[in-house]
Amino acid sequence: MRRLAAATAALAIGAMALTGCGSPGSGHNDADARPELKVSGGYVPQPAMDDMAAGYFTVTNTGGADDQLTGVTSDVASDVTMHRTESNMMQEVKSFTVPAHGRLVLSTGGNHLMLMGMRKKPTVGGKVSFTLRFAKSAPITVTVPVEPATYRPKG
Numbered sequence: 001m002r003r004l005a006a007a008t009a010a011l012a013i014g015a016m017a018l019t020g021c022g023s024p025g026s027g028h029n030d031a032d033a034r035p036e037l038k039v040s041g042g043y044v045p046q047p048a049m050d051d052m053a054a055g056y057f058t059v060t061n062t063g064g065a066d067d068q069l070t071g072v073t074s075d076v077a078s079d080v081t082m083h084r085t086e087s088n089m090m091q092e093v094k095s096f097t098v099p100a101h102g103r104l105v106l107s108t109g110g111n112h113l114m115l116m117g118m119r120k121k122p123t124v125g126g127k128v129s130f131t132l133r134f135a136k137s138a139p140i141t142v143t144v145p146v147e148p149a150t151y152r153p154k155g
């Protein structure tokens, strides 16, 4: 009896997923659609402190399926976490979604990387490398410049 119930539930969920996929307005996440990711506009503002820094970039997805940024590592910090900002409060998250035909933006006052366990302090003119890991896509490594603390990207 129990097993039958579980099977029925699985079937129901499967049917719901199929319905969701074909519903009007959702042309995304087709069976053969894949995320196509590109990382751009990355930088690290020169930190005021020695033991902490932030990191920003944009991940653009031109593919037809969502992906998730599940983790980031860096050459300058042993501990890189992902944070979002909500009502001026930082909150650590386990992943960020990169929507199909959309983008994930990390920027001042919003989503950001938090670098701790600094191996060296990023200074203007220097470079920092980040390796981004995703749920579906292969890891992407980018090298980004260290900018003055007051730097704001255009657009």
Ligand SMILES: [Cu+2]
Binding pocket: 083, 090, 091, 112, 113, 114
């Ligand atoms: Cu933070």
